[in-house]
Amino acid sequence: MATIKDVAERVGVSVTTVSRVLNNRGYLSEDLKRRVYQAMEELNYQPNELARSLFRKKSNIIGLIIPDISHPFFSEIAIHIETFAYKSGYKILLCNSQLDKKKEKDYLNMLKASQVDGIIMGSHTLDTEEYKSINMPLVTLDRQLSESIPYVSSDHYKGGQLATKLLIRKGCKKIAHISGNLKLHLLAKARYDGFIDTVKKHSINHVVVQTDLNGFKYDEYKKIVTELFLKHPDLDGVFASSDLIAAQVLKECKRLGKRVPEDVKVVGFDGIRVGEFMMPGLSTIQQPIKDIAKTAVKLLIDWINGTEVPRENILPVKLIEKETT
Template sequence: MVTIKDVAKEAEVSVATVSRVLNNQGYVGEDTRGKVEEAIRRLKYRPNNVARSLFKKKSKMIGFIVPDITNPYFPQLVRAVEDVTNKAEYTTFLCNSDEDIKKELMYIQKMQENHIDGVIIVSNTLQLHHLENLDLPIVALDRFFHKNIPSVTIDNYKEARKAVSYMIKIGCKSIAHIKGPDNIVNSVLRLKAYEDEMRECNLPAIICSGGYQFKESEKAMINLFKTNPGIDGVFAGNDVMAVGALKAANRLNLKVPEDLAIVGFDGIEWTETVSPEITTMVQPIYQMGKRAANMLLHLIDGKELEDMHVVFKTELTIRETTKA
């Protein structure tokens, strides 16, 4: 393998001079620069990115930790982040954590070893003490992490209440909620919103757990109908579970929306690819990912943020799983 020392020897200059040419740092005479560039071409030298990052103090890489890459919500976030960072000539180091603290800590260690310039996290397991000694910018996405960590989120409680309120307004009297995992803040806030809205309207709370998963939510809804056959509406804690509820309705020969109204949350593309198309609270997923990426690049450049915590609004998008 050709090294920087080989290039220096071929060009009859010092290693420091070759480094200045490679990184475009400091003064190098035109004749000397030409000799170095010719030696690089002749020897087909490819600079070591890690070595260059040590010299420049930047690796041009960012880390992105997501909990479940199989959930269509997260690839849409990843796409937005990459669109922004690629334009800035950064590479995204994508990590799927499964909400496993050991995996997340391992990823962070690897990021440090590779001199990552900054990281975007979607995590409910990491705590502030895991990150406060890291000497790199961090932005939390989708979930508020800590007042000292910049974040891009939505108001899950407020927006979920809008969804349940809408279902009541269209005439649903027995609304079930498929909740997500108990350890995920978004899931807990959406559940609380459902419970508070139902209590204030003097309606019974009917709850089952779908774990933010398709198959799990389908089974949960089938079992729930055995004990609550009068359910006329389902508010799902995310769109994946809303699709599971729709599948359960088909298996139970229930007509949607005539027998059962379904409302999801997130706004992933799945909601438009099934039939009937699912009414849902649409998050501006792309805009959220884009904002988080721009915030991180801003921090990497040593600039202060105008707004540490950005909260986006959702939009109720009415489709075929609810009656007018």
């Protein structure tokens, strides 16, 4: 098996120079890099990344903690995070917390011990303190943890306003908002604030029910939506806090013989691709999922590289008006 010394000899440079090329450290001419990589190829030299990591104190791995990769919003975020990370030479360690405190803590400890270079966090069931003590670059999605931790989020308040104004403009007199969990300190709660401020401003009758957006809780959605229409048969507008919940509302309307949009108008949230594909007529608030991913990866890598990064990163949403309103 070829060693780094063999590569150095083949190129006619020192081992330190080869090591500098492998770690991309200091000034390196393109010609030198080309020759080193060519020699590596010819000798079939496999640098041991673990050993290199120890030496450099860098693993080039980012830990991604999300609630559930099978939720379409998170799988869509994940493909973009992975794509941007890959382009920057980073790999992704996938951690699904499944909103389980023990699992999330296990992963957090594991990520600390594995010396990943940083963490992108889109889930938190643990106390903010646990995250503050992490002591490595950390960027959150939709979570505002402390004064020092940067976060990326959509403009949820604006999204809540846009959805509600659309329903009011279309003539709705009694509107329900099916929100996410309002007790978690998620920035997505601002969708609720945008809703409440708008219905109050226009003195519109309204109802709010809570669910948990982060998991893939189909049965919970069904129960909540069924009860909502049972209690409020006169609803004529629903602002659902995710496209998945909007799907449940559409199903329930069909079951009850209510026509959409004639009897009930429905707006979702997220603008996930799979929703666009399977429910092509759904009006929704589109989050800039690709930009969120790109921004999170950029902030994290900048931080890893010692660049100061802005704390607040709020990205614009877009109203997509289709057949359900």
